[in-house]
Amino acid sequence: MSTETVILIGASGHSMVVIDALLKSGCPLERIHLLDQSPTKIGTDVLGLTVREQSAAIAVGKAFHVCIGDNAVRSGLFLQLAAKGLLPRTVIHPAASIAESASIGGGSLVTAQSVVAPAAKVGRGVIINHGAVVDHECEVGDFCHVAPGTTLGGNVKIGERVFLGAGVNVLPGVRIGEGAIVGAGAVVTKDVPASTTYAGVPARRIS
Numbered sequence: 001m002s003t004e005t006v007i008l009i010g011a012s013g014h015s016m017v018v019i020d021a022l023l024k025s026g027c028p029l030e031r032i033h034l035l036d037q038s039p040t041k042i043g044t045d046v047l048g049l050t051v052r053e054q055s056a057a058i059a060v061g062k063a064f065h066v067c068i069g070d071n072a073v074r075s076g077l078f079l080q081l082a083a084k085g086l087l088p089r090t091v092i093h094p095a096a097s098i099a100e101s102a103s104i105g106g107g108s109l110v111t112a113q114s115v116v117a118p119a120a121k122v123g124r125g126v127i128i129n130h131g132a133v134v135d136h137e138c139e140v141g142d143f144c145h146v147a148p149g150t151t152l153g154g155n156v157k158i159g160e161r162v163f164l165g166a167g168v169n170v171l172p173g174v175r176i177g178e179g180a181i182v183g184a185g186a187v188v189t190k191d192v193p194a195s196t197t198y199a200g201v202p203a204r205r206i207s
Contacts, residue, residue, distance in 0.1 A: 004031065006089050007064040009077055011036040011044070011051040015067035017111060017130075019047050021093040034067075063089035065107060066125065071161040075143035078107055078125045088124065096128075105142065123160070141178065159194060 035054040088107030095112040105124035123142035141160035159178030177194030186203040
């Protein structure tokens with residue numbers, strides 16, 4: 001059972017997923033601090049935790065996890081806190097399947113029923129959401145969000161800050177460039193350039 005204090009940043013619905021994973025992993029509720037900047041959230045209750053002001057209880061050497069789904073916001077806060085000397089806390093739900101040869105970067109979240117297969121590499125601050133599959137030899141760049149039910153075939157390479165919507169299927173060997181967005185339910189059959197948006201079956205560029 002972990003006895004470290006974990007600072008969670010962002011009292012969003014996503015924070016509930018992180019809190020649940022921490023509790024299921026043996027982290028006591030009293031060791032979890034949930035912080036937010038919004039005056040409307042401070043003092044509210046989230047799964048038994050009272051939301052505190054974000055400036056509170058932040059100190060060098062403490063573990064933190066950013067509970068924000070938006071890639072740009074999450075990456076900005078992550079880098080800011082890491083630069084101040086806080087330590088990114090990786091959170092892995094015990095119902096996730098992680099291969100021994102896979103690697104998970106600091107501050108990432110791997111949720112229940114998701115799979116990270118052999119030789120897969122997941123970067124820093126990544127969200128692998130419920131039921132997602134990151135197959136063998138895939139590479140997922142820093143601060144990506146792989147939404148629920150998404151499947152990456154073998155040897156898929158994804159750049160930083162990519163968002164893959166719910167239920168996306170990416171065929172083996174496909175490359176997706178940095179900052180790209182793929183809409184929910186899309187089937188990606190060929191490479192996606194950086195900073196573009198794709199959707200549909202098969203996926204086509206829409207912006």
